[in-house]
Amino acid sequence: MSVAVIGAGIAGISAARHLHEAGISVDIFDKSRGSGGRMSSKRTEQGEFDVGTQYFTARNSAFRAAVEHWQEQGWVATWQPRLYRIDEQGLHRSDDDQPRYVGTPRMTALSRGLIGDIPLHSATRIAELQQVEAGWLLVDTDAQTYGPYQQVIVATPAPQAVPLLESAPALANAARQAQMEPGWAVSVGFDVPLAIDLDAAFVRCGPLDWVCANHSKPGRSEAANWVLQSTPAWANDHLDTPAQEVAEHLVDALAKALGITLPATRFLHAHRWLYARPGEDREWGALAAPELNLYACGDWCQSGRLEGAWLSGREAAQVLLGKR
16 A cells, blocks of 8 residues: 655654554655644754744643653653743743643654654645546646555645645535634844743733743753744734734834843744644544545644644544555
8 A cells, every 4th residue: 555645744744654654655745845844943053943833732642652752762852941921910920830842952853753764755745636547646836746646645734735635525625614823933033041030921912922932942052042923813914014024023022021121133033824723623533535545634633732733643544544
């Protein structure tokens, strides 16, 4: 059996890893140059910034067992930040003490560890699936074809999955229902550390949703690097705002939220996520059209947490293997 997985985020990688361990031949395709999807990290001369997923938690027993294995492999580590909540009344120490995990030395380390020796076709945007007698052909935006593959798992954000699932109307319609919310992520490096006893905070006022001292995470450089993430509503209102303007605005919002004067910046960059996270949790797990050998998975099928994406990918693989 040969399987193509479209999307190298945690859902696609989870599906591919489970199939690979079952002895199935798997190829992964992704439009980006690397792996991890929204577990993205930006490497610069000023150090690294986790511009996507900031951390993850583990609630499901199977996922907790997987996380323990990842820790043993050195792909992830526990992160215990000095965590706060910021609202109109100021800063408050957060009572949320659940264990948090991060990839080490950056978030993308987990995706690379899980992919291992599974073939990854990066910088390859699959635009169309063509059904042929031997299975499915994958056609990229340069009209190059791959395959045929007997089975295909689509593990992209819901809006990008729709055109790939048109041969299975029920799956395509479900993907259309799954709304994704946008977000802006700003990477900012300061000349000196900020004069505040705080590593991360949930922000409940203004344009910010989350702020984090990236250097507080295990394995990171000691540079005073911070990541700021906007609320979905603010991002939706500023989708076409120039990135530099977005970056400056959110840095000003950081100063206001923390109530301090910020030092000079030595690095500033804004990244727009059109599909930052699903708008609501679902209980689909994964979607399947076994009569067509076509499947779909992703955080939009379950929950916006990394755990939900991993579970969705695992379920897609299990359904496919059960059909075998």
